[in-house]
Structures are given as C-alpha cells and as structure tokens.
Amino acid sequence: MTEAAHNAVGAKETRRIVVRRNSASGKSSVAAGLREKFGRNLAIVAQDNLRRIVLRERDRPGGANIGLIDLTARYALDNGFHVVVEGILYADRYGPMLQDLVRAHRGVSRCYYLDVPYAETVRRRATKLDTAYLQQVTPEHLKDWYRARDLLPDCLETVIGVDSSLEDTVAQILHESRLDAIAPIDR
Template sequence: MPNDAPTGHPDTRLIVVRGNSGSGKSTVARRLRLGHGRGCALVEQDHLRRVVLRERDLPGGLAPDLIAQVVRFALDHRYHVILEGILFTGHYAPMLAGLWRAHRGGSWCFYLDVDFDETVRRHGGRPQRDEFTAEDMRGWYRRLDLLGFAGERVVAQESTVDETVALIAAVTGLPQDGCDEDVHVRRP
C-alpha cells in the first residue's frame, strides 16, 4: 500500500545499498553503520523478509510494505537509515520511489555492480554459503538492475570495501567517526 506522507527530517539521510547476492551490500552497509555509531538504523531486506516474515521474494509479498514502515519509523525518529538488499526493481521500485519522494532529507542509492562469477566466488567465503547454491544465485542474478533514480550511483566490483564505504560516506556526508554516545531523539 503506497504511503506518500512526508517522512524524516531535513537532516536525516536515507542511503540505499543494492546489488546481487554476494556483491558486498551487507558488509558495506554494516561498516557504514558501525562507522557512524548510534543514530543510524540498518534495515536489512533479508532479515525482514526471510526472518521476520519468512516470506519468499515474490510479487505481491508483504516485505516491501514492512521495509517501508521500518524505514519511515526510523527516519521519523531522526535516525539516518541505511537500507540494504537485493531489492529487485520489479518488486521494490514502487516502494523505494515512494520513500524517495516522501523523504524530507537527503536520499542516495548505490548499486554494487559485481559480475556473476565474482558473486559466486565471494559467496564461497560467507557464513551462509551452505544455505543456497550457485544455481540459486544464477536464478536471482540481474545485471545492472538499476532503479533509474536521479543520482543513482554504480560502484564497480574493483572498489574495495574500504573504498566503497569511504565513497558512500563522502557522497552522503554520513559521519564515520564511530561515535557511540547516547542518541537524544526528539519526538515529532
């Protein structure tokens, strides 16, 4: 269900990190959040879809609406948000476009462009390597599944994790001081 109500504040940041399975999205998103410290929410598509809802990623699923609600909640409470996931354009573009339009602060989207063979190689070193196969990954793989948003950036597979985190932090202005002081949230 679309929600076009404004969300967030002029000083909140919405950072979307997308890409195929094994492209490094989770690693980059977690490092960004860790580098910022408190006041930055990490919203992981897989956790909400697979763990909370135990839902397959099919058209008409509940995951896009749940993701949008969680993102809005965090933004409305003055948290920056890093949303990461495959977020297939076919299933998630309307939800992402709605968040993009509704967010009062800055919004950025980064697509980690990693070729299929490299995603399989990287998957071999992940803790979840036994949860799905290279053939499963082939079925999910979409080459440059871009949203077409103004300013959407493609990050090449040659970019290291450190370089990618530094790029996203620089482009978005997300501080990376690792500050862990208490967050004082102002209720709207």
C-alpha cells in the same frame, strides 16, 4: 499539497541510503561498515532480515515485506535515525516503494547499486564462514537470482563498480550522503 509532501518522512537532517545488488555482492558488509564508521543512530533495514526472518516470506512481487521495509525505514527516519536500506531489492518489485521513499524523505537520500559480476558473487560466496548460508545458497541459487544492471529508473542510483574496495565504498557513501559531516547521537 502533493502526495509526497503529505507523506513526508524524516527531517532535513536525516539521511536515507539504499544499497542494492545481487546476493553475495557485499551489501550487508557495506551497511555494517557504514554503521561501524558512523556509530550509533544509524538504523540498518535489511531486506533479508525482514523478509526471511521476521515474515518468513518468499521474494515475490507484491510481498508483504515490501510494505514492512517501507514502514520500518519511515519509522526510523521519523524518530531521528539515519537509515540504510539494504538488500537485493529487485527494481521491478521494490522500485516503486524506494522511489516513493526518495520523494517523501525530507533529508538527503542516496541510492547505490553495487555492480558485481556473477563470477565475482560466486567467488565472494565461497569466502563466507557461515556454513548454513553456504548450504542454503548455492552457486545455482546465485545464478537463478542474478540480474545484470537491475537499476532503478530515473537514474536514482550511483553505480559502484567491483573495483571499489569495501573501505572505499563505505568512504564514498559516507561522503556523498554527508554522514561524514554529522556527529552520531549516543542513544
């Protein structure tokens, strides 16, 4: 038995989606849009929540949040939830965990990379209404964190360009993951 088969997670019917990119690129909006369109039984595993809120940890190689994201996604999948993992999720730090989840998941796994240029992330940041966020995350922070085309290896990701609207991005992911063909379970 292969290691991936031994550590198999979820079911043939579950969907696991990853939405990655730089800060202020729209990842959280896409995840929220997926839940709004799909309904209940869709877990959002947000890197910022687990890393910054639950653990209050800096984003560093080998951080504890990497394992917590993995465990949370696996737990939700094993309990019949569809899962959206969203975050910056730098390829060099989070890639091995995300690749292992793809290999281990029994159902459909889809990974997406929102390809948004730095100037657009700065523009989107300025539209946020959260004053605490605007004070904590400056354009200088965005520049320090920005990585162009930080793709996962093995062509695991579908790249979605800046010209795709939020609605179009959500519709694309729902269709390609086949979530649009599944009825939500009212838990």
